[in-house]
Amino acid sequence: MEETTSRSAAVRDGLGVGLAVGLSGIAFGAAAVTAGLSVPQACVLSLLAFTGASQFALTGAVAAGGDLVAATLGALLLGGRNTLYGLRMAELLRVRGPRRLLAAHGVIDETTAVTMAQPTPESARTGFVTTFASLYTAWNLSTLAGAYGTSFLGDPAVLGLDVVGPVAFLAILWPRLAASAELRWLAAGAAAIALCATPFLPAGVPVLLSAVAVLVVLFR
Amino acid sequence: MALWWAIAAVCAGCYALKLAGLAAPRRVLEHPRVRRFAELVPVALLAALIAVQTFTAQGGLSFDPARAAGLGAAVVALLLRAPFLVVLASAAVVTALARMLLG
Numbered sequence: 001m002e003e004t005t006s007r008s009a010a011v012r013d014g015l016g017v018g019l020a021v022g023l024s025g026i027a028f029g030a031a032a033v034t035a036g037l038s039v040p041q042a043c044v045l046s047l048l049a050f051t052g053a054s055q056f057a058l059t060g061a062v063a064a065g066g067d068l069v070a071a072t073l074g075a076l077l078l079g080g081r082n083t084l085y086g087l088r089m090a091e092l093l094r095v096r097g098p099r100r101l102l103a104a105h106g107v108i109d110e111t112t113a114v115t116m117a118q119p120t121p122e123s124a125r126t127g128f129v130t131t132f133a134s135l136y137t138a139w140n141l142s143t144l145a146g147a148y149g150t151s152f153l154g155d156p157a158v159l160g161l162d163v164v165g166p167v168a169f170l171a172i173l174w175p176r177l178a179a180s181a182e183l184r185w186l187a188a189g190a191a192a193i194a195l196c197a198t199p200f201l202p203a204g205v206p207v208l209l210s211a212v213a214v215l216v217v218l219f220r
Numbered sequence: 221m222a223l224w225w226a227i228a229a230v231c232a233g234c235y236a237l238k239l240a241g242l243a244a245p246r247r248v249l250e251h252p253r254v255r256r257f258a259e260l261v262p263v264a265l266l267a268a269l270i271a272v273q274t275f276t277a278q279g280g281l282s283f284d285p286a287r288a289a290g291l292g293a294a295v296v297a298l299l300l301r302a303p304f305l306v307v308l309a310s311a312a313v314v315t316a317l318a319r320m321l322l323g
Contacts, residue, residue: 020304027308041227048231051238053266058230060273068226072233078265079234084258086241087248095242104239160315163290166273167311169266170291174298176263186260187267194268198276210268214260218253 010123013114014130021052021110022138024168028055029146031165034156035063039147046143050136051108053172054079060165061204070204077208085112092116092124106132109172182217189213285322290315 025046032042037059045055054075061071086107092115095103106128114131118124150156177184190210197206248254274291276282293314297307 024304024308027305037223041223045227045231049227049234051234053262054230054234057265057269058226060269062223062226064272064276065278068222072226072229074265074269075230076233076237078262079230079237081258081262082234082238083241083244084254086238087244087246088241090242090244091246093242100242101239104242105235107238107241158316158319160286160290160312160317160319163274163287163294163311163315164308166270167291167294167308169270169273170294171298171304171307173263173266173270183260183263186263190264190267191271194272195275195281198272199280203272203279207265207268207272210264211261214257214264217260218256 006119006123007126010114010118010127011130013117014127014132015134017110017114018131018134018136019138022135023142024052025139025142026146026149027164027168028052028059028139029143029148030150030156030161031056031063031168032059032143033147033150034161035059035165037062037147039144039151042147043140043144046140049075049079050105050139051079051082052139053109053169056165056168057207061207063162063165064203066203067205070202070208074204074207077211081109082107085109088112089115089128092121093128103128103132106136108135110135186213186217189216286315286318289318 028046029042032045032055033039037045042059045058049055057078058071058075061074062068086104089107089112093103111128111131115124115128118127150161153159156162173187177187190213193213194206194210197209201209270291274284274287277284290311294307294311297310302310
């Protein structure tokens with residue numbers, strides 16, 4: 001009985017997070033088309049990369065007219081945190097073979113948050129599957145809607161859509177900044193490094209360079 | 221075409237990074253520096269992206285008052301604990317209005 005309750009709570013958590021966050025695919029689709037990507041390019045990123053921050057990072061760098069190699073590296077560096085989520089989730093999910101290949105695609109911020117919040121291993125697995133399925137469906141449909149809708153606008157900047165990318169990053173970052181003064185210093189330092197480097201380096205590189213701020217915090 | 225290659229690299233790379241985590245031996249995580257690095261890198265990169273996308277244009281520093289106003293609106297919405305989509309929408313609306321008013 002208790003197991004049934006915690007599993008239905010996991011389904012509820014998963015659907016809530018999946019649908020709410022999934023809707024922000026509209027913002028990604030809009031930001032991607034505003035940056036100059038085509039509708040299919042935006043949709044392929046949501047289907048196959050399926051990790052919001054990396055997707056926004058790539059389109060943001062394209063919008064800034066940046067070097068594509070640096071843009072790709074920046075997106076991959078951001079995707080690196082999913083590796084660490086996977087390390088923590090492997091023990092809970094216990095998936096092998098083809099199911100592991102499928103489950104891997106769903107290891108991102110939101111699924112990790114819901115999975116880790118469940119009280120039992122069974123409800124953790126239920127939470128993972130529900131969040132992954134609902135978020136994947138909603139994120140991809142809303143990317144298509146946002147990209148397709150924006151492609152009809154002559155100049156998306158008139159609607160202020162160019163601000164959506166950086167604001168999405170700010171919203172993702174906010175809870176961590178609110179919780180720790182050290183992270184606020186890190187964020188300010190990284191932003192300062194990137195801005196100071198911008199006039200001297202090709203676009204995309206200053207963002208990578210900002211990771212130097214991490215080493216300062218790590219090794220002081 | 222070059223953009224498609226970048227997209228393919230990001231898709232393949234992001235998947236490989238996810239799979240590496242699920243498939244890696246457990247002791248990798250037990251190193252406290254790895255854990256700490258994982259926590260800090262996204263914060264630095266996201267903060268840098270916010271700064272660059274808000275305050276630079278065409279490879280130089282630039283101040284767009286409308287975009288800055290949108291970012292300010294987002295901060296207010298976040299302080300009021302607004303949901304994610306409300307934060308994005310208020311930033312876009314304020315940016316659009318500021319552009320209209322400032323011409």
